[in-house]
Amino acid sequence: MKIFTAAQIHELDNYTITHEPIKSIDLMERAAKTITRAIMDEWTDRTPMVIFAGPGNNGGDSLAVARLLAEENYKVSVYLFNIHNKLSDDCAANKQRLIDSKRVGHFTEVTLNFDPPELTEDMVVIDGLFGSGLNKPLIGGFASLVKYINQCPAKVVSIDIPSGLMCEDNTYNIHSNIIRADLTLTLQQKKLSMMMADCQKYIGRLRVLDIRLSKEYIDKTEANCRILEEQDVIRLLMPRDDFAHKGAMGNALIIAGSYGMAGAAVLATRACLRSGVGKVTVHTPRRNYLVMQTAVPEAVMQMDHEETYFSESVDSTDFDALGIGPGLGLVENTAIALIGQIRRTSCPIVADADALNILANHQAWMQQLPSGIIMTPHPKEFDRMAGSTSNNDYERLIRAQQMAEHIKGYIILKGHHSALCMPDGHIVFNATGNSGMATAGSGDVLTGILTALLARGYDKGTACQLGMYLHGLAGDLAAKEVGKESLVASDIIQFLPKAFLKLED
Ligand SMILES: NC(=O)C1=CN([C@@H]2O[C@H](COP(=O)(O)OP(=O)(O)OC[C@H]3O[C@@H](n4cnc5c(N)ncnc54)[C@H](O)[C@@H]3O)[C@@H](O)[C@H]2O)[C@@H](O)CC1
Ligand SMILES: Nc1ncnc2c1ncn2[C@@H]1O[C@H](COP(=O)(O)OP(=O)(O)O)[C@@H](O)[C@H]1O
Numbered sequence: 001m002k003i004f005t006a007a008q009i010h011e012l013d014n015y016t017i018t019h020e021p022i023k024s025i026d027l028m029e030r031a032a033k034t035i036t037r038a039i040m041d042e043w044t045d046r047t048p049m050v051i052f053a054g055p056g057n058n059g060g061d062s063l064a065v066a067r068l069l070a071e072e073n074y075k076v077s078v079y080l081f082n083i084h085n086k087l088s089d090d091c092a093a094n095k096q097r098l099i100d101s102k103r104v105g106h107f108t109e110v111t112l113n114f115d116p117p118e119l120t121e122d123m124v125v126i127d128g129l130f131g132s133g134l135n136k137p138l139i140g141g142f143a144s145l146v147k148y149i150n151q152c153p154a155k156v157v158s159i160d161i162p163s164g165l166m167c168e169d170n171t172y173n174i175h176s177n178i179i180r181a182d183l184t185l186t187l188q189q190k191k192l193s194m195m196m197a198d199c200q201k202y203i204g205r206l207r208v209l210d211i212r213l214s215k216e217y218i219d220k221t222e223a224n225c226r227i228l229e230e231q232d233v234i235r236l237l238m239p240r241d242d243f244a245h246k247g248a249m250g251n252a253l254i255i256a257g258s259y260g261m262a263g264a265a266v267l268a269t270r271a272c273l274r275s276g277v278g279k280v281t282v283h284t285p286r287r288n289y290l291v292m293q294t295a296v297p298e299a300v301m302q303m304d305h306e307e308t309y310f311s312e313s314v315d316s317t318d319f320d321a322l323g324i325g326p327g328l329g330l331v332e333n334t335a336i337a338l339i340g341q342i343r344r345t346s347c348p349i350v351a352d353a354d355a356l357n358i359l360a361n362h363q364a365w366m367q368q369l370p371s372g373i374i375m376t377p378h379p380k381e382f383d384r385m386a387g388s389t390s391n392n393d394y395e396r397l398i399r400a401q402q403m404a405e406h407i408k409g410y411i412i413l414k415g416h417h418s419a420l421c422m423p424d425g426h427i428v429f430n431a432t433g434n435s436g437m438a439t440a441g442s443g444d445v446l447t448g449i450l451t452a453l454l455a456r457g458y459d460k461g462t463a464c465q466l467g468m469y470l471h472g473l474a475g476d477l478a479a480k481e482v483g484k485e486s487l488v489a490s491d492i493i494q495f496l497p498k499a500f501l502k503l504e505d
């Protein structure tokens, strides 16, 4: 699914109106019918509905919804906020339709003072104050109304987007003046702010409603951000040749683990082996030998000279991909070995965990990264690499996007919706995965998967997309079996086969 900007959404509406063609008021009616059905799915006609409508088309939508609900025998009260005595054409038309229908129990047009109604637990508030046309934070009377709604015990449903929330950048927004919805019914496409963890408290549960906006526009319009879907990923899969032999299926090198963190190396190596690669070699400190040999008998061991840490870069000419970082530790000799390794490696590199922490500690090295490097930071690792803490998730995402462009590399900013920032500025969000994966070692598994896919011959952008999707999918399949609470990183590896099978089906 493409994520369009507010400006593109406006164009999409207009394109639909001129090319379908359909009158804008009829398009609003179509949207309102879809929204009404979604509300009726959730609440019966015994639930009193209180609708707050704004002066624009979001208000128009909600007035039409009020009329349609009233026609379905819901008890409906409506407050239309027309402070500046200026309604959009379709909002004004829907105000008239609502009055003409005579079905709505209570209708107040607020032009000056507003005496708020009592909102009780059994009611549902429908928030149609502002949608994608919001262009500045809410203040004054609207801000007071938002605060009033937010402190009421009723359930709140936002039409299109919680009023007060911007579609993209909320850095300078006034957070207390944004509706906190229980359910958001967004029209046609998700908005960028809906992908951000720190905006979830406003959005609540999210449903995307298809209001049949122009498919032609959606298909032909380039979007900078998109959400990865199963059909995209299935197209990326490479078939496995019947005559394949291990030499042609990729040779992966994993450099991971230090004394006390052999587990990270085990997880990355196991995940790598489960992701289609021909051969995996793991380079790790001597003391990890027994652990590794026992835990991952399929892997070739290459022991470091040092007992407890990675100390010297190794020849990687025979390898097709390198995964480096899980459990590496931060001692200075390891740092020097790491940068040496990055410099002498010509195959694709995935850098994760301590590899990223080391780079963050040596900012000069950040400027010398080879183009095409893949880095998989979680938010804290990213902030360390960026040398500054981001105030919010949007700001961090934009920094990651800029960094990926600057270093001409790939950055997977990990989270509930991991964001792959590509060297050309595009951002791909992952939609698989669940909170059960918020457990130690999950990231090491991703490193292993990515390394395998690169070694197997997938190009970098493809490996990143396929890798994060498979990782989340395996986590979702694991969660179904073991539950989110009990899920551990090894479960993700255990369910990788089923994740592959699901995509190959
Ligand atoms: N145009 C269309 O064909 C469709 C539009 N739809 C609805 O229309 C919405 C967008 O409608 P609009 O573009 O009219 O925008 P909104 O309804 O979000 O509001 C726009 C109005 O609010 C004012 N405004 C913006 N920020 C403000 C602030 N902080 N304080 C006070 N006033 C502020 C603007 O000047 C403008 O008059 C969507 O979210 C969706 O709900 C749907 O009906 C689908 C079809
Ligand atoms: N709530 C969540 N929803 C979806 N995926 C998650 C969630 N929490 C964590 N993950 C995934 O799990 C992995 C965690 O990686 P990371 O933080 O590096 O863990 P570790 O360092 O313990 O290996 C990431 O790929 C992330 O996307």
Ligand SMILES: [K+]
Pocket (backbone or CB within 6 Å): 058, 127, 128, 129, 130, 131, 158, 159, 160, 161, 162, 163
């Ligand atoms: K709204």
